[in-house]
Amino acid sequence: MALLLLGILLLLGLWGLLQTCTRTPSSASRWPPGPRPLPLIGNLHLLRVSQQDQSLMELSEQYGPVFTVHLGRQKTVVLAGYEAVREALVGTGPELADRPPIAIFQLIQGGGGIFFSSGARWRAARQFTIRTLHGLGVGRGPMADNVLQELRCLMGQLDCYRGQPFPLALLGWAPSNITFTLLFGRRFDYQDPVFVSLLSLIDEVMVLLGTPSLQLFNIYPWLGALFQLHRPVLRKIEEVRAILRTLLKARRPSMPGGGPVQSYMDALIQQGQGKDPQGLFAEANMVACTLDMVMAGTETTSATLQWAALLMGKHPSVQCRVQEELDRVLGPGRAPQLEDQRSLPYTNAVLHEVQRFITLLPHVPRCMAADTQLGGYLLPKVGTPLLxxxxxxxxxxxxxxxxxxxxxxxxxxxxxxxxxxxxxxxxxxxxxxxxPQGTPVIPLLSSVLLDKTQWETPRQFNPGHFLDAEGRFVKRAAFLPFSAGIHCPHRWGQHGAPHPHIAWSPETSEAQAQACWASHCP
Structure with a gap:
């Protein structure tokens, strides 16, 4: 096996060197500038494993806002800074709407689901999801009631600690339960074995997806067959799927044709009872779509609320000002409502600044669906095939x-x-x-959220980024925490986005946030 691997690596190296030496100037002239690739590894030696987005931002300072890197043998276009990213995501439309076939997600979803599908199947899944979320009250009164119910449950849990340090993971229970209520039509007790298992598995999956071995697998998928780099995450994903299939089976008897839709799963089941020429509502794709919603709807909101608590503990003056505004606008005992958002400009600014500062999604890869003009370069749809x-x-x-x-x-x-x-x-x-694989494109969202031309103090936590001179909340065009354009899930109605009625309430004590910070941060 060792000799076989050595032979494969040697042949790949010789092949990569031959391809590099025989590349014609005319084919290279269509591409943006970038560092010269090495055989086999391309430019991987220039990227720090744990800070890839920072490494790419540093390369953009040398090669400009639109440049080329080689991830192994794969030519990839990187976009850095607000102007370049906005031109690509908003100005190109469907030309940059596809997702590249990332190896681990192809294994997990097989081209199905919502976030890593492309073409007609993605368009159908997107339209169905938008319609269903709107029908379930996302962003409107019905959803706010569920949020307030979870807020009360969360406050009850916090009260049990009487101002003492509490597990940071507790802040993820409420937003996760909101997501599960939307998906499964029921909320879970925080001690429910299914609830605990799902959250634990999701956390393990997210950790595994960020490991160097999985990143290596995505660049060299053939290594997975030799070293089984992908097996641990696939085992965990299958455990999640087993839970989702059980929940799906439990919902089927309550969904006769034409019955009331009370959850995302209900809508999937009901649609699956009719004609389905694209196979969108086959059980495998139902589970794939639900898996996407579970992963996206729990991790992002949980992480954002945890960061919010930590940042409030680190910046007590900001926390005090938020508390003062909530006390003044809401008064004693009144629960916050959606319409209070306009009256809470500082709190709104803080929540937006949390999302900007933490750069939750450093980049969201795309690929060309057609030849596209970007930054003065004509980028071809066809990427670099391995074979x-x-x-x-x-x-x-x-x-x-x-x-x-x-x-x-x-x-x-x-x-x-x-x-x-x-x-x-x-x-x-x-x-x-x-x-079909088009040229991969990496819009660096972190470079937009840290763009010196768009933010006064990009590396500092500063709610003033979202306030005018009179203290009124202002929208910023460079606020793109979840990407932009037609493939952006934020446009679909991000039901779990942090909002004053879930992040903070008058009953949230400063001591609790301070205790959370003290117990989890050095």
Missing amino acids: DPDRGQGPPSLLPSALGQGGPRWESPGGTLSLRAHPQGRGCQAHLLHC
């Missing part, structure tokens, strides 16, 4: 015939490479995915 099976070009050791019929196979329709785990867990197989 063209029609022409038989590529390292001999990676051709399907060289690896045998029973082992892993690498197939590349237009550049896509994907591995699919064996259903019984014995090894890994590659399957042809009909998902």
Whole structure:
């Protein structure tokens, strides 16, 4: 095995060197500037594993707001700064609406779901999700009632600690339960085994997705077949799927045709009872869509509220001003409502500044659906294929015939490479995915949220970024914490976005936030 791996690496290195040396100037002239790639690894040596977005921002200072990096063999265009990112995400429209086929997410979702699908299936899933969320009251009164119920439950839990340090994870229970109520039509007790298991598994999955081994797997998927780098996260994902399938099965008897829709799952089940030519409402894709909603709707809101608590503890003057505004506007005993948002400009500014400061999503990758003009460069739709099976070009050791019929196979329709785990867990197989790969594009959202031309003190926590001279809340065009354009989930009605009626209330004591900070921060 060691000799085989050494041979594969040697052949790949020689092939990469040959490709680099024979690249014609005419083909390179269409691309933005960037650092010269090394054989096999490209520019990976320039990226710090734990701070990739910061490394890319530093490269943008040398090569400009639109530049090229090579992630292994894959040419990738990086966009840095507000102007470049906005031009791409808002100005291009459908040309930049697709998602690149990231190896681990292709394994997890198989091209299904909401956030990592493309083309007609993505458009259908997007339209269905927007319509369903709106029908369930997201962003309106019905959803606010659920939020207030969870707020009361959360306050009850906080009161039990009597101002003493409490687990930071507790702040994630309420927003997660709001998401689960929306998805499953019921709230969970905080000690419910299903609730506890789901939150624990989601946390483990998010940690695994950020490990260097998974990042390496996404760049070199063939390593997964040799070293099984992807297996731990797939095992955890399958445990999440098993819970979702059980919840889906439990909802089916309560959803006769035409019955009232009380949850996202109800809507999926009801739509699945009709014609479904695209297979959007087959059980596998129902679970995939729900999995996307679970992962996106719990982690982002939980992390934001936890950061908010920590930042309030670190900046007590900001916390006191928020508390004073809430006391003055709401008075004693009154629960906050959606309409109070206009009367709480400072609190609103603080919540927006939390999201800007923490840069929760440093970047959200896209890929070209058509040749696109960006920053004065004509970027081609077709990316860099690992293997063209029609022409038989590529390292001999990676051709399907060289690896045998029973082992892993690498197939590349237009550049896509994907591995699919064996259903019984014995090894890994590659399957042809009909998902044409365009040129990957990385819009650096962190570079927008830290753009010196857009923010007065980008590296500081400063709620004044969202206030005018009179103390009124102002929207900032460069506030893009969740991307922008038609593929941005924030446009779909982000039900869990931090808002005064869930982040803070008059009953939230300064001592509790201070205790949270003291117990979890050095």
